[in-house]
Amino acid sequence: MDTRTLCLGVLNRGDASGYEIKKSFEEGPLAHIHEASFGAIYPALTRLSDEGMVDCHEYAQDKRPDKKVYSLTEKGRSALEDALHAAPAPDKVRSDFLFMLFFAQLLPVERLAALIDARIAWYDEILERMTSCEELPKRPAGERFVHGFGLTIYRAARDYLIKNRAALLAECRGADQSAAE
Amino acid sequence: MDTRTLCLGVLNRGDASGYEIKKSFEEGPLAHIHEASFGAIYPALTRLSDEGMVDCHEYAQDKRPDKKVYSLTEKGRSALEDALHAAPAPDKVRSDFLFMLFFAQLLPVERLAALIDARIAWYDEILERMTSCEELPKRPAGERFVHGFGLTIYRAARDYLIKNRAALLAECRGADQSAAE
DNA sequence: GGTTGCATGTAAATGGTTACATGATTGT
DNA sequence: ACAATCATGTAACCATTTACATGCAACC
Numbered sequence A, B: 001m002d003t004r005t006l007c008l009g010v011l012n013r014g015d016a017s018g019y020e021i022k023k024s025f026e027e028g029p030l031a032h033i034h035e036a037s038f039g040a041i042y043p044a045l046t047r048l049s050d051e052g053m054v055d056c057h058e059y060a061q062d063k064r065p066d067k068k069v070y071s072l073t074e075k076g077r078s079a080l081e082d083a084l085h086a087a088p089a090p091d092k093v094r095s096d097f098l099f100m101l102f103f104a105q106l107l108p109v110e111r112l113a114a115l116i117d118a119r120i121a122w123y124d125e126i127l128e129r130m131t132s133c134e135e136l137p138k139r140p141a142g143e144r145f146v147h148g149f150g151l152t153i154y155r156a157a158r159d160y161l162i163k164n165r166a167a168l169l170a171e172c173r174g175a176d177q178s179a180a181e
Numbered sequence C: 001g002g003t004t005g006c007a008t009g010t011a012a013a014t015g016g017t018t019a020c021a022t023g024a025t026t027g028t
Numbered sequence D: 001a002c003a004a005t006c007a008t009g010t011a012a013c014c015a016t017t018t019a020c021a022t023g024c025a026a027c028c
Helices: A003-012 A018-026 A038-050 A074-085 A096-102 A109-131 A141-180 B003-012 B018-026 B038-050 B074-085 B096-102 B109-131 B141-180
Strands: A054-061 A064-072 A092-094 B054-061 B064-072 B092-094
Touching: A003 A018, A003 A038, A003 A054, A003 A064, A003 A074, A003 B096, A018 A038, A018 A064, A038 A054, A038 A064, A064 A074, A096 A109, A096 B003, A096 B141, A109 A141, A141 B096, A141 B141, B003 B018, B003 B038, B003 B054, B003 B064, B003 B074, B018 B038, B018 B064, B038 B054, B038 B064, B064 B074, B096 B109, B109 B141
Parallel strands: none
Antiparallel strands: A054 A064, A092 B092, B054 B064
């Protein structure tokens, strides 16, 4: 799924500027499904505009660059639908956290504990944000489904870390000592 | 985490060729934590060799290119440890599947069902492979921890899809009909 | 006084994917 | 016959990240 399709998707939910599209991949309902940076979004939007997939309206602002608000055209909407009909590429995950934990025995136990605690705190934070979302009931079925999926996964991950943290640390402490003997 | 560090990590588990390193990111215990393609692994290995991070032993084979088996040097091992001490980059996920489900209302209900069913089957397959792994008890604590983490997440994801599939399809069917009226 | 949020964009550099090149053997 | 497994490697292409460029307002 390239950045252009991603932008089309966001614009299907409503008109937005490049800045707002970026935010929706950071905090919005699409966060953690995909990513996109400014350096990818702005060129994508320009190209979509050239191709007639989106319309652009400029709004002058005081002491700031004009705000360019993009909206999906009919052509853009059907391009999005086409993309949605293609076979999904397999998920791609890159987790430095899990890679590090995989080598737990190479890490000092305190560092291991700090790593896990930071991750639990991160899950707590995002779960808080996701559950305190008010306008959820009004959103379309697909959005609510994906939201529920995220909640489920994050809760399961957090619970696993809490439940198994102590055992991992104990094992690594034990291994450290027998190695030192 | 770049491909070089990834290779160092795999080699820490035991000597391996480029081909075998690739496999460990596809089927092995590191699958779904990170990815690496041949085009990334072979140059990484060459560079690691130049830098003295790994040693390379060539084994002649009949009717096949020589097999080059790499092993970690002391320098390589400490480079891996250094990488493990840096702050982990935030996880990166790219899920076309979730992106598509997010726009469930734009998809025909049958396609939606097929998408979900394929994903459930995928989870079943990988869970089967992960649970039938025999030599697990002998592996280091970190590897078992990450393995358990993966199992937990995949089970939670699969269960969520099974539990909420019908409700999503019903809602989308309902929305289709009211749109047609 | 420093950071964050708003707001757009470009350019260089990095890094990775994909396709190609080669080729025997084993299984369906 | 065709696909998959084993086995390495290169090169062109593509995409993204990162840094740069600009600048005000609000908050701490």
